[in-house]
Amino acid sequence: MTAQTAYDELIRRAGEVALLSSCEALLGWDEVTYMPRGGTEHRARQMAYLAGLQHERSTDPRLGELLAELEGSPLVADLLAPAAVNVRELRRSYDRLTRVPRPLVEELARTTTFAETAWEDARHAAAYALFRPWLEKILALKRSEANCLAYTGEAYDALLQEHEPGATSQNLAPLFATLQRELTPLVRAIAAAPRQPDLSLLERCYPLDRQRYFCTQTAALLGFDFRRGRLDTAAHPFCSAIGPGDCRITTRYRLLDFGQAFFATLHEVGHALYEQGVDPEHAGTPMGEANSVAIHESQSRLWENLVGRSRPFWEHFFPLASRVFVGVLDDVTVDEFYFAVNRVAPSLNRIRADDVTYNLHILLRFELERALIAGNLSPAELPAAWHEAYQRNLGIVPSNDAEGCLQDGHWASGMFGYFPTYTLGTLYAAQLFEAACRDLGDLGPALGRGDFAGLLGWLREKVHRHGSRYAADRLIELATGSLPDAGPLVEGLRRKYTELYAL
């Protein structure tokens, strides 16, 4: 067998797995948008069948043989050529999937299914005791999983790298320390500022059909290609890349809330622009796939916060909003509106947190889950540790565990090591935006005209088209000239909010 024959077979097999996964994605999208309730049971059978097939195909020993054949061959000599990238990335996922024994995978799937229900009940009743035994079981299973995977340093890193290859807690800790040191005083200064926005103007009656129209128009203006995508409604906003030419996003509308649907749309458009910008020639292989969870999140945060919450953006969009929401904003100025969409206040809820406090929510979760996996913190001590961390970082404490350590479902689903990707995404977003402004000149005038083509073109060139060619930190370094760094995020937030709140 020549290396080329082996490679062709590898790519054909990878393509089959990608097809199965895209069928799964389409069924998943349908489940939360249009499927009638009566379809639930049959859908569960379809999904389980596809998941089984996908697992079988992605752990087929033949893949291991092909990879071994190719590694070291001249075909992969150029490490940045598509063939080498595909072999490297397919090896990584093959190893991850085959190193953890099947009984452990099944035990984890079973336990987390029950744990998710227990977590929902516990959160509903604000009774941590109902969830604690499940957390203990999951922690034990996750430690076993980590032990099956190759890692250096902490067991936590093995789990972290499941979501963000290459990230280590040792590299993350100083980034989080910087954020904590710089952002905590900023949050306190903002809370104490006499100048505060009027939030009520975002809570007026915004007719749902007008919101849908405004979100659709905005998505198209930002560059979302509706010939290759859709925007629908779902309880939880998300972006699902079904395949080349088909990327679907969702949002949710609330009558008395302008921000919820609009900013969720911007966020998902950011994810979708990335998916619509990867190279279709490499579809079904890692070269044609988004780089990492954190790079993905950098794209959504860049469009949501750095573009969509900027002053120039609202110079263009506020007059449009005033026309679309007839009569609703007649007594409001663009400055008042811009201030309202940039409100900062310590809160107990991560999902609804603003972009200054958001990373404080993440960093305390990182510290807690790292300690839980290491065994330095027991599940019994978690609620008290959560309180203490909120007091220390945000100056507020939850009145019960539903608002506290039961608020996120990640741990019930076994997703330890996922939270840091949110913060890495915001750091990367700030670095990328700063670099784009450096390369393209002041972006303000273009954004103020509703012209996003320059910025999108830059992101296509520096990030999107590379797919999984580089490790995430290398991609950031090549695009921005610096390794992952909290500086641009901290500087950007300080500059913006010092001015807004007249600190």
Ligand code: ZN
């Ligand atoms: Zn996101």
